[in-house]
Amino acid sequence: MQVAQRLEGVGEYYFSQKLREIDAMNQAGKQVINLGIGSPDLPPHPSVIATLQAEAAKPNTHAYQNYKGSPVFRNAIARWYQKWYQVTLEPEQEILPLIGSKEGIVHICMTYINPGDAVLLPDPGYPTYKSAATIAGARVVTYTLQEKNNWFPDLEALERSDLTNVKLMFVNYPQMPTGQLPSIGLFERLVAFARRNGILLVHDNPYSFILNQKPLSLLGIDGAKEVAVELNSLSKSHNMAGWRVGMLCGKKERIDEILRFKSNMDSGMFLPVQLAAATALDLGQDWFTALNGVYARRQKKVFELLELLQCQFDRHQAGLFTWAAVPVRFADGYLLSDAVLQKAGVFLTPGGIFGNAGNSYIRVSLCATEEKIDEAIHRINNTII
Numbered sequence: 319m320q321v322a323q324r325l326e327g328v329g330e331y332y333f334s335q336k337l338r339e340i341d342a343m344n345q346a347g348k349q350v351i352n353l354g355i356g357s358p359d360l361p362p363h364p365s366v367i368a369t370l371q372a373e374a375a376k377p378n379t380h381a382y383q384n385y386k387g388s389p390v391f392r393n394a395i396a397r398w399y400q401k402w403y404q405v406t407l408e409p410e411q412e413i414l415p416l417i418g419s420k421e422g423i424v425h426i427c428m429t430y431i432n433p434g435d436a437v438l439l440p441d442p443g444y445p446t447y448k449s450a451a452t453i454a455g456a457r458v459v460t461y462t463l464q465e466k467n468n469w470f471p472d473l474e475a476l477e478r479s480d481l482t483n484v485k486l487m488f489v490n491y492p493q494m495p496t497g498q499l500p501s502i503g504l505f506e507r508l509v510a511f512a513r514r515n516g517i518l519l520v521h522d523n524p525y526s527f528i529l530n531q532k533p534l535s536l537l538g539i540d541g542a543k544e545v546a547v548e549l550n551s552l553s554k555s556h557n558m559a560g561w562r563v564g565m566l567c568g569k570k571e572r573i574d575e576i577l578r579f580k581s582n583m584d585s586g587m588f589l590p591v592q593l594a595a596a597t598a599l600d601l602g603q604d605w606f607t608a609l610n611g612v613y614a615r616r617q618k619k620v621f622e623l624l625e626l627l628q629c630q631f632d633r634h635q636a637g638l639f640t641w642a643a644v645p646v647r648f649a650d651g652y653l654l655s656d657a658v659l660q661k662a663g664v665f666l667t668p669g670g671i672f673g674n675a676g677n678s679y680i681r682v683s684l685c686a687t688e689e690k691i692d693e694a695i696h697r698i699n700n701t702i703i
């Protein structure tokens with residue numbers, strides 16, 4: 319059967335292939351330590367699980383839900399944005415709950431892209447931006463992020479390039495995979511760039527609470543709602559990746575436009591999940607302090623592991639990963655990743671899967687216990703790589 323042309327250039331996700339290879343190694347008795355994927359291994363707060371259990375036990379919580387989500391959840395999102403980002407959102411009009419922010423990326427592309435329209439994407443960046451834009455029929459234009467520019471886009475260079483038909487620009491800070499934090503100045507320049515060029519900015523913000531003291535929202539910039547929408551997620555900040563809970567925030571008109579597409583794709587989110595997510599969003603500083611304590615201890619050990627491999631890295635990185643340049647004796651991150659997998663049975667993600675600008679890097683996940691990271695260090699220490 320011939321698949322549709324829109325899938326040309328959209329392959330199986332790198333991790334789904336790699337996990338098969340790792341499974342085969344495990345079946346052969348290798349016991350691979352996977353430091354590849356950013357899926358939190360810790361559970362959500364007990365009160366979140368208690369809300370889910372209590373709500374799911376009720377007889378009246380099982381019906382189809384409002385396409386725009388429960389008011390309880392939307393109000394909790396509005397309170398969360400106000401409390402942590404000092405951004406005021408109108409819960410009835412400026413918030414759309416999502417079944418994870420990944421689906422939001424696809425919905426946004428499907429809502430705005432006509433064949434021939436272009437989408438600006440970061441390189442290195444989250445691979446879903448490219449697949450979603452491609453599926454929607456966009457011409458994909460990457461903008462390169464470089465370490466020497468703090469992994470910020472070179473907006474002057476972009477503005478000198480041909481921006482005809484560019485309709486959307488994806489940005490993501492704290493940046494995945496580089497761990498780079500945003501600055502208010504960067505967000506202001508992005509908003510001004512989008513305004514001058516008539517581009518809709520899509521800020522993807524799932525990592526702002528991880529290893530970061532000062533969460534920022536792009537919507538906190540004056541005039542941002544006129545040119546930008548923001549995706550956010552409970553996957554990383556509340557250890558709820560498998561629950562599939564995210565949100566889109568922005569001006570009423572954008573929310574309504576994107577809902578026009580999304581309401582034809584799904585039939586809302588299970589109410590007990592939304593109510594439990596509302597409980598999660600009302601958690602206080604204690605939650606983030608405990609969570610970041612765990613990640614900071616793991617990060618220290620990951621730094622040790624990277625030093626053993628003679629990788630170079632910045633110690634101020636946010637998010638669930640550490641990004642590091644591979645030593646020059648490896649032509650790229652793929653070769654280092656393969657060598658560490660084959661010789662030490664430890665999987666690290668090659669930076670090249672995030673785009674060519676990531677070729678000389680690797681990315682190490684913090685979603686593994688300190689014991690596992692210690693074991694990985696031990697194995698690497700006992701191997702010539």
Ligand SMILES: Cc1ncc(COP(=O)(O)O)c(C=O)c1O
Nearest residue numbers: 418419420444494522551553564
């Ligand atoms: C940059 C980035 N955006 C979005 C997502 C998707 O998150 P969600 O679980 O909310 O779909 C991820 C997940 O890894 C990510 O790294």
